[in-house]
Amino acid sequence: MAPKVLMVAEKPSIALSIATALSGGRMSTRRGSTDVHQFEGKFRGFLVEYRVTSVIGHVFSIDFPPKYQNWELTDPMDLFDAPTIKSESNPKAHIRRHLHQEARGCGHLILWLDCDREGENICYEVLECSGFLETEGKKIYRARFSSVTEKDILKAMDNLAAPNKDEALAVDARQEIDLKVGVAFTRFQTRFFQGRYGNLDSRIISYGPCQTPTLGFCVQRHLQITTFKPEKFWSLNAYIFKDGYELQLDWDRNKVFDFDVAVMFQKLVTDDGILKISNLSKKEETKTRPCGLNTVNLLKVASSSLGFGPQMTMQLAERLYTQGFISYPRTESTAYPSSFDFRSVLDAQLNNPLWGDLVRSLLANGFHKPRSGSDAGDHPPITPMRSANEDMLGNDAWKLYQYVCQHFIGTVCPDCKHIRTKVEFACGGEIFYCVGQQVTAKGFTSIMPWLAISEKKLPSFSKGDRIKIPKVDIYEGNTSPPDYLSESDLISLMEKNGIGTDASISVHINNICERNYVQVTSGRRLTPTALGTTLIRGYQCIDPDLCLPEIRSFIEQQITFIAKGEADHSRVVEHCLQQFAQKYSYFVKQIENMDALFEAQFSSLAQSGRLLSKCGKCTRYMKYIPNQPTRLYCVTCEEVYYLPQNGTIKLYKELTCPLDSFELLLFSMAGPDAKSFPLCPYCYNSPPFEGIETLFGSLKLGDSKKLGKGAGMPCFLCPHPTCRHSMITQGVCACPECNGTLILDPVSAPKWRLYCNMCNCIIFLPEGAHRISTTDKKCSECDSTIIEVDFNKKSTPLKDGATLHIGCILCDELLHSLVEMKHGKSFFKRRGGRGRGRRRGRGRGRGKNDDPKMSFRDF
DNA sequence: GCAAGGTC
Incomplete structure (x- = not known):
């Protein structure tokens, strides 16, 4: 049998491209957690069976062990030293099992993860799942590729290397630092401020090394606006008449901030009265065609021109990508690989009614290669793939697709050329000027009309001409504050400062919106809320580092030491966490300073x-x-x-x-x-019980999630994880002792207890009761209300849906006769020896029954 | 309930 070679890519689409390229399209595909493509081929001179499959991004994600999940019982400070665990990011996808199964019988593993640090980290996740590290004699290779073209894939196969552990460890470090810092600060400030003020309407007050500086940018602009003091300025507007129309000239000094000075200049100019053309320049200028489209630029254009938020843009782009209309939408690169086939991309657009003609002429008359951009080594720029029309995509997706097409066609069009004419006029020692524009070649602006140069014609002038000035006005204006940051501005700032990645920028912006730190206002501008502003002002007065973009670059710089093999992983993590723990502890000590700002901003609960x-x-x-x-x-x-x-x-x-x-x-x-x-x-606010024996075994804190299916619905009322309070339809009936009201003890599950609010009588119900309701039947003996108890199937020998009707809680003998089940069998054994005249005890005392199941009071 | 990073 041919030896087997397993190949693993980062996403299904790449696995498909690799398999197609290496098999020449002759492979069979098996469905699984992710598809597995199989074919035979040569590997290092031998005939082998290839299996190509993929993960779906990271296999694992990092978190704290259950012990640290309880907000009430964990001091956030302890999180800095806490252990961390990795668990499957998407357990339902069963990627771990999938890789383990596919690796069986394979002697070689080729890692085709994306060629960045995250990809390197996923390599080791794959290695862990496949068991390749533990088994001797198995060969591990890393394919390094810059695109998934056939040429690049074959080249990578000829140059297989080893995965880089240092880069993978750098990512592990980042994950641990981000988790510990983010969660510690978030829990502390949430618990400190939550519920402290009446009109503070946010459930989680989060902190993160990406989201907080992102908010910082928005608040910084807000503070610039609110602290802005307008200043008066004056400028000179000179007008001339030439060739029959009036032309306004701009003043070389633009503006002055002293009125008397403006008047002086006005006098100098009017005293002279004649403008002499001192300079006349005419030159051809070029507006260059764009380079390839990357994610950040797509997000910026979509926000500023299409009115789509980053989150929505990414969703639309994702859909267009999975349907095959555009290439992979998460990329940093603006440069195409040298081997890129522009012709076939253009071919696909030939039939488009809007730009088909332009594409045809580009193909016939030759097209340009896009302006060289930067190649981040990840994915090619975002490019249209299949042709589409509005009906196929729907309105919004069509708009985005249309932009991707227009941009792509723009990149292969000629540059735009225009002639810029500048005429300078001298008068009384002052210089005025006017500028004309004439487009000589529209170039790419014909497909991207919003970037077109606006034409401006000038009358003809010659150097040395003298023109009389009919009037020189003084214009008075006020300086104005900048506007709020647009989403597009914010994306630029994030990119410039290394906050987030192409895939996560939209998430951070969405986060600060969802947490109610900023609001998107008209023109997709981001206006900070009182909460957002107060938080940032708080950090600024306690420790400004906390909201500066440098907090991210610091982490990046530290983990780069690991990636380059210059520093030990655990020492770097320890060093970083130590610094952040110090910052955390100082922040906690100084929180009153931040609280003072909150107090000024929000109303107290008493008000x-x-x-x-x-x-x-x-x-x-x-x-x-x-x-x-x-x-x-x-x-x-x-x-x-x-x-x-x-x-x-x-x-x-x-x-x-x-x-x-x-x-x-x-x-x-x-x-x-x-x-x-x-x-x-x-x-409802009482702390949950720990170590209690329940139907589901001994209960630990944080177990409520684990109870899962079959455990019934968790309680909405109390924090007790097994409480089934929510299922109670009516929890009260008359007390048989005093006719007071019996109320269910809200925290007594699974041993339900009834309390009487008059005589403090306590009545225990059989264990496993999970729904209790009153009936309209009355006890013939003492006229008490008869109550009905449902049992959970797990907790009793009864069949599903069985119902136990309980008679009067006080009169034991009636209990027996009233027992019945919906399925016809009796729950209680019929026994003698019980009857009238038995002790009618109350409260918690354990009765001396033959069968402990017989009495409510025995539980 | 919490971070940021992959991907769907």
Whole structure:
């Protein structure tokens, strides 16, 4: 059997290109987590079976172990020294399993990951999954390629190298530093400010080495605008009449800031009264055609000309790419590889009704190669692939596609040529001028008309001409502040300062919008909110480094030492984290300074909200703060009680919680089939239990997510992960002892307890009860309400959907006779010896029954 | 619930 060679690319499309190039299109494709292309071919002189597949970006992502996931119990400072774990980024895709399976039986592995640091890091993720590192005799190769053309792929196959561990480690370092710094600061400031002010409407107050400097740019501009002091200025406008029309001349000094000086110059000019043409220049200028389109430029144009935000642009571009209309949309490069086939790209556009003619003439008369740009070694510039029309793509995607086409055609068009004429006039020692423009060759501007040169004709002048000045006006103006940063300006700043990458710039901008730090206003300009501004001003007064772009470049520079093999990975990480931990600790100490700014900006809880329900501690009414996060604030106790979000809240039957005397509330979820449930604000905010034995084993903190399917719905009411409170339809009935109201203990699951709010009687229900409701039946013995209990299938020997009807909680003997199941079988064994006259105990005491399952009180 | 980076 032929030896097997496995090849792994970063994304399915590259795997396909590689397989097609190496097999000449003669391969078979197997579906899997990602497609596997198989074919036979030569490798180092031997006939082998190739398998080409891919990952989908990073296989793993980094996080903290579960122990550190609880915000309440983890000091963010400890995160700097915490261990980290890597888990599959997308467990559902089963990439790890896929690679492991495909690697079986393969003696050679060729890594075709993108040729950048991230790609190098993914190489080692692939190595880990494939088991290639552990097995002796298996060969690992790294293909280095700058494009996925057949030529480049074959060249890479002839020059296989080894993966670069240092570059991979540099990425590991960045991941760990970003995680620890971001999460520590985010948790601290979120917990500090969250709920502290009434009109502070953000649930998460995040911090990150990319998003925060991005916000910093927007706020910096905002501060320039708000602190701007307009200044008066004056300028001279000279007018002449020539060839029958009036022409305004510009003043060489542009403007002066002293009115008397302006008047003096005006006098000098009017006293002279004659303009002499002192200089006349005429030269041909070139406006060069564009170079290839990269992601950043696409985002800028889409925002400024098409009105699409970066997030939307990337979504549209992604769709156009997966449908084969454009090439890969995440690229830094503006230069095409030398072997690029421009002709076939143009061929695909021949039938376009808008630019087909232009393309035809370019193909017939020869076209230019694009202006040389920069080759980042990642992917070629964004280029149209298949031809399309508006009906195929839909309005927005069509606009973006159209731009990509126009830009591409522009890159292969001639440059635009124009003649610029400048006439200079001297008068009274001052110089005035006017400029004319005449286009001689439209070049690429015919397909990109928004870049066209506007023509301006001038009358004919000759050097030495003397012209009488009819009037010289003084124009008075005010200097004006700059406008808010446009998205396009911000993208430029981010690119210039190395914030984010082609793939992540849009995410950072989206982040600061979603976190309510900035708002997109007309013309896609970014206006910081009070929260955004206050945060940045806060960093500026505690530690300005925290919001400067240098914080990113510092990390990049440090990890570059690792990538170049100049420094040890763990020492660099340790050094960086030590510095950030120091910054963190200083920030925590100084947070009061930031809080002072918040206090000035936001209203205190005592000033906001309306009175809603009574506090169980001081019995006074607490305030309901409707701004997110919605919460109650007790002005007397100065305590905050968070409420479930995204719904409405009102008093619940004026009942109080038996555990803490807080008034119960009724929460109704939003939406058409909104559910409602009662809750106690105090219990809802109580810390969760740890180590409790549940239906699902011993429970640890942070386990609630793991319970997953089959565990039923988690509780909306309390933080207890196994509480099934949300499923209770009616949790109250009459107490058999005193006819008071029985209320479910909100934190007692899975052992439901009923409390009586009058006599403090406690009644335990059988374990596993997960839904409790009152019925309209009455106990014949004592006239108490009969309640109904549903059991979870996991917790009882009952069949699915079984229901246990329980009789009167007090009168034991009735219990037996009332037991029935929906599926016809009895849950309780029929036994003798129980009957009237048994002890009618109350409370927690364990009864002496033959069968412990028999009595509620035995649980 | 938190970062930034891949990719879909």
